[in-house]
Amino acid sequence: QVQLVESGGGVVQPARSLRLTCAGSGFTFRDYAMHWLRQAPGRGLEWVAVLSYDASNKYYADSVRGRFTISRDNSKNTLYLQMNSLRVEDTAVYYCAREELFAKSGMDVWGQGTAVTVSS
Amino acid sequence: SSGLTQPPSVSVSPGQTASISCSGDPLSFQHAYWYQQKAGQAPVLVIYKDSERPSGIPERFSGSSSGTTVTLTISGAQAEDEGDYYCQSTDNSGTYVVFGGGTKLTVL
Numbered sequence: 630q631v632q633l634v635e636s637g638g639g640v641v642q643p644a645r646s647l648r649l650t651c652a653g654s655g656f657t658f659r660d661y662a663m664h665w666l667r668q669a670p671g672r673g674l675e676w677v678a679v680l681s682y683d684a685s686n687k688y689y690a691d692s693v694r695g696r697f698t699i700s701r702d703n704s705k706n707t708l709y710l711q712m713n714s715l716r717v718e719d720t721a722v723y724y725c726a727r728e729e730l731f732a733k734s735g736m737d738v739w740g741q742g743t744a745v746t747v748s749s
Numbered sequence: 750s751s752g753l754t755q756p757p758s759v760s761v762s763p764g765q766t767a768s769i770s771c772s773g774d775p776l777s778f779q780h781a782y783w784y785q786q787k788a789g790q791a792p793v794l795v796i797y798k799d800s801e802r803p804s805g806i807p808e809r810f811s812g813s814s815s816g817t818t819v820t821l822t823i824s825g826a827q828a829e830d831e832g833d834y835y836c837q838s839t840d841n842s843g844t845y846v847v848f849g850g851g852t853k854l855t856v857l
Contacts, residue, residue, distance in 0.1 A: 664846065673833075673835065673848060673849075673850050673851040674784070674786075674792065674835050674837075674848045674851070675848065676837075676845070676846035676847070676848060679846065688844055688845060690845070724791060724792070733780055733797070733798055734797050734798070734803075735782040735794045735797035735798075735803075735837075736782070736784070736792075736794060736837075737794045737797070737803060739791040739792055739793070740791065741791055742791055
Protein backbone atom coordinates (compact mmCIF):
# COMPACT_ATOMS: atom_id res chain seq x y z
CA GLN A 630 0.00 0.00 0.00
CA VAL A 631 1.00 3.63 -0.41
CA GLN A 632 3.09 4.57 2.58
CA LEU A 633 5.54 7.10 3.98
CA VAL A 634 7.62 6.22 7.01
CA GLU A 635 9.70 8.78 8.88
CA SER A 636 12.66 7.96 11.10
CA GLY A 637 15.63 9.64 12.71
CA GLY A 638 13.95 11.61 15.45
CA GLY A 639 15.22 11.73 18.99
CA VAL A 640 16.53 13.96 21.76
CA VAL A 641 19.32 16.37 20.84
CA GLN A 642 21.01 19.29 22.53
CA PRO A 643 20.63 22.85 21.24
CA ALA A 644 23.05 23.81 18.45
CA ARG A 645 23.51 20.14 17.47
CA SER A 646 22.40 18.42 14.26
CA LEU A 647 19.97 15.68 13.30
CA ARG A 648 18.96 14.08 10.02
CA LEU A 649 15.44 12.84 9.40
CA THR A 650 14.55 10.27 6.77
CA CYS A 651 11.26 9.58 5.00
CA ALA A 652 10.93 6.35 3.05
CA GLY A 653 8.23 6.05 0.42
CA SER A 654 6.69 2.85 -0.89
CA GLY A 655 3.73 1.70 -2.94
CA PHE A 656 3.90 4.59 -5.40
CA THR A 657 6.25 6.16 -7.96
CA PHE A 658 8.24 8.35 -5.58
CA ARG A 659 9.97 10.35 -8.31
CA ASP A 660 6.62 11.65 -9.62
CA TYR A 661 5.85 13.63 -6.47
CA ALA A 662 6.99 16.77 -4.78
CA MET A 663 7.73 16.10 -1.12
CA HIS A 664 7.14 18.27 1.93
CA TRP A 665 8.37 18.32 5.50
CA LEU A 666 5.97 19.70 8.08
CA ARG A 667 6.04 19.83 11.84
CA GLN A 668 3.77 20.19 14.81
CA ALA A 669 5.03 21.47 18.13
CA PRO A 670 3.41 19.99 21.25
CA GLY A 671 -0.15 21.28 21.56
CA ARG A 672 0.26 23.52 18.51
CA GLY A 673 -0.94 23.59 14.92
CA LEU A 674 0.66 22.40 11.73
CA GLU A 675 3.66 24.30 10.39
CA TRP A 676 5.08 23.80 6.94
CA VAL A 677 8.88 23.43 6.91
CA ALA A 678 10.10 22.81 3.37
CA VAL A 679 9.24 21.43 -0.05
CA LEU A 680 11.35 19.76 -2.73
CA SER A 681 10.25 19.28 -6.33
CA TYR A 682 10.00 15.80 -7.85
CA ASP A 683 13.39 16.15 -9.52
CA ALA A 684 15.06 18.09 -6.70
CA SER A 685 15.50 21.13 -8.93
CA ASN A 686 13.46 23.45 -6.73
CA LYS A 687 13.40 23.72 -2.96
CA TYR A 688 11.77 26.21 -0.64
CA TYR A 689 11.90 26.74 3.10
CA ALA A 690 9.90 28.41 5.83
CA ASP A 691 11.55 31.52 7.23
CA SER A 692 11.92 29.80 10.60
CA VAL A 693 14.32 27.14 9.23
CA ARG A 694 15.95 28.72 6.18
CA GLY A 695 19.72 28.58 6.43
CA ARG A 696 19.64 25.86 9.10
CA PHE A 697 17.67 23.02 7.49
CA THR A 698 18.30 21.33 4.14
CA ILE A 699 15.79 19.19 2.27
CA SER A 700 17.04 16.59 -0.20
CA ARG A 701 15.96 13.37 -1.85
CA ASP A 702 17.34 10.23 -3.46
CA ASN A 703 14.80 9.00 -6.00
CA SER A 704 16.80 5.81 -6.57
CA LYS A 705 16.13 4.94 -2.92
CA ASN A 706 12.61 6.43 -2.72
CA THR A 707 13.83 8.50 0.20
CA LEU A 708 13.47 12.07 1.39
CA TYR A 709 15.79 13.70 3.92
CA LEU A 710 15.81 16.68 6.23
CA GLN A 711 19.19 17.74 7.55
CA MET A 712 18.65 19.92 10.60
CA ASN A 713 21.60 21.95 11.86
CA SER A 714 21.91 24.52 14.63
CA LEU A 715 18.84 23.12 16.32
CA ARG A 716 16.90 25.30 18.72
CA VAL A 717 14.53 24.49 21.54
CA GLU A 718 11.70 25.85 19.39
CA ASP A 719 12.38 23.16 16.76
CA THR A 720 10.93 20.60 19.15
CA ALA A 721 8.03 18.98 17.30
CA VAL A 722 6.70 15.94 15.56
CA TYR A 723 8.01 16.05 12.01
CA TYR A 724 5.92 14.70 9.15
CA CYS A 725 6.70 14.11 5.52
CA ALA A 726 3.95 14.30 2.92
CA ARG A 727 3.70 13.90 -0.83
CA GLU A 728 1.99 16.19 -3.30
CA GLU A 729 1.35 15.91 -7.03
CA LEU A 730 1.91 19.59 -7.78
CA PHE A 731 0.65 19.68 -11.34
CA ALA A 732 -2.67 18.17 -10.33
CA LYS A 733 -2.87 20.46 -7.29
CA SER A 734 -4.23 17.48 -5.42
CA GLY A 735 -2.89 18.48 -2.03
CA MET A 736 -0.80 16.54 0.45
CA ASP A 737 -2.67 13.32 0.06
CA VAL A 738 -0.35 10.93 1.89
CA TRP A 739 1.40 11.65 5.18
CA GLY A 740 3.77 9.64 7.29
CA GLN A 741 3.08 8.84 10.92
CA GLY A 742 5.66 11.38 12.12
CA THR A 743 8.91 11.25 14.04
CA ALA A 744 9.43 13.21 17.26
CA VAL A 745 12.34 15.60 17.71
CA THR A 746 13.11 17.06 21.12
CA VAL A 747 15.72 19.77 21.44
CA SER A 748 16.74 20.13 25.04
CA SER A 749 19.85 20.59 27.15
CA SER B 750 -1.03 39.28 4.94
CA SER B 751 -0.44 35.72 3.78
CA GLY B 752 -1.86 34.16 6.97
CA LEU B 753 -5.06 32.15 7.18
CA THR B 754 -7.58 32.64 9.99
CA GLN B 755 -9.83 29.94 11.42
CA PRO B 756 -12.10 29.93 14.48
CA PRO B 757 -10.43 28.08 17.36
CA SER B 758 -13.42 25.84 18.00
CA VAL B 759 -16.75 24.74 16.58
CA SER B 760 -19.35 22.59 18.30
CA VAL B 761 -22.19 20.68 16.68
CA SER B 762 -24.78 18.14 17.74
CA PRO B 763 -24.69 14.71 16.11
CA GLY B 764 -26.54 14.73 12.82
CA GLN B 765 -26.38 18.48 12.45
CA THR B 766 -24.29 20.50 10.01
CA ALA B 767 -20.91 21.88 11.02
CA SER B 768 -19.28 24.72 9.13
CA ILE B 769 -15.66 25.76 9.58
CA SER B 770 -14.46 28.93 7.92
CA CYS B 771 -11.01 29.96 6.82
CA SER B 772 -10.16 33.44 5.60
CA GLY B 773 -7.11 35.11 4.13
CA ASP B 774 -5.95 37.11 1.16
CA PRO B 775 -4.30 34.19 -0.71
CA LEU B 776 -7.65 32.43 -0.93
CA SER B 777 -8.91 34.87 -3.50
CA PHE B 778 -6.60 33.34 -6.13
CA GLN B 779 -5.03 30.22 -4.62
CA HIS B 780 -6.74 26.91 -3.97
CA ALA B 781 -7.62 25.79 -0.48
CA TYR B 782 -7.10 22.40 1.11
CA TRP B 783 -8.56 20.95 4.29
CA TYR B 784 -7.00 18.36 6.60
CA GLN B 785 -8.53 16.44 9.47
CA GLN B 786 -6.33 15.43 12.37
CA LYS B 787 -7.57 13.14 15.08
CA ALA B 788 -5.80 12.93 18.42
CA GLY B 789 -2.41 11.26 18.14
CA GLN B 790 -2.69 10.71 14.40
CA ALA B 791 -1.25 12.22 11.26
CA PRO B 792 -3.39 14.66 9.27
CA VAL B 793 -5.67 13.36 6.50
CA LEU B 794 -6.63 15.33 3.40
CA VAL B 795 -10.42 15.72 3.23
CA ILE B 796 -10.85 18.47 0.60
CA TYR B 797 -8.55 19.65 -2.18
CA LYS B 798 -8.82 22.44 -4.75
CA ASP B 799 -11.49 24.19 -2.65
CA SER B 800 -14.25 21.64 -3.14
CA GLU B 801 -12.91 18.32 -4.45
CA ARG B 802 -13.16 15.27 -2.23
CA PRO B 803 -10.43 12.59 -2.31
CA SER B 804 -11.49 9.01 -2.76
CA GLY B 805 -12.48 7.41 0.51
CA ILE B 806 -13.66 10.63 2.12
CA PRO B 807 -17.36 10.49 3.04
CA GLU B 808 -19.79 12.55 0.98
CA ARG B 809 -20.83 14.51 4.07
CA PHE B 810 -17.59 16.48 3.72
CA SER B 811 -17.78 19.36 1.25
CA GLY B 812 -15.94 22.58 0.56
CA SER B 813 -16.83 25.94 -0.92
CA SER B 814 -15.11 29.18 -1.72
CA SER B 815 -16.14 32.82 -1.96
CA GLY B 816 -13.66 35.63 -2.28
CA THR B 817 -11.12 35.43 0.50
CA THR B 818 -13.07 32.87 2.54
CA VAL B 819 -13.37 29.13 2.17
CA THR B 820 -15.67 26.90 4.16
CA LEU B 821 -15.56 23.25 5.12
CA THR B 822 -19.03 21.82 5.70
CA ILE B 823 -19.78 18.52 7.38
CA SER B 824 -23.40 17.60 6.75
CA GLY B 825 -24.77 15.24 9.35
CA ALA B 826 -21.74 15.32 11.62
CA GLN B 827 -20.86 12.12 13.42
CA ALA B 828 -18.92 11.48 16.59
CA GLU B 829 -16.05 10.10 14.51
CA ASP B 830 -15.65 13.52 12.87
CA GLU B 831 -14.31 15.05 16.06
CA GLY B 832 -10.80 16.38 15.74
CA ASP B 833 -8.79 19.32 14.55
CA TYR B 834 -9.30 20.73 11.08
CA TYR B 835 -6.70 22.79 9.25
CA CYS B 836 -7.08 24.84 6.11
CA GLN B 837 -4.04 25.22 3.88
CA SER B 838 -3.13 27.26 0.86
CA THR B 839 -0.08 28.91 -0.63
CA ASP B 840 1.14 32.47 -0.31
CA ASN B 841 0.56 35.14 -2.94
CA SER B 842 3.50 33.84 -5.00
CA GLY B 843 2.11 30.32 -5.02
CA THR B 844 5.39 29.00 -3.61
CA TYR B 845 5.18 28.86 0.16
CA VAL B 846 2.65 26.75 2.00
CA VAL B 847 0.52 28.41 4.66
CA PHE B 848 -1.80 26.85 7.23
CA GLY B 849 -4.61 28.21 9.30
CA GLY B 850 -4.29 27.88 13.04
CA GLY B 851 -6.71 24.97 13.18
CA THR B 852 -10.27 24.50 14.43
CA LYS B 853 -11.21 21.96 17.06
CA LEU B 854 -14.50 20.33 16.12
CA THR B 855 -16.55 18.89 18.95
CA VAL B 856 -19.57 16.69 18.23
CA LEU B 857 -21.81 16.45 21.28
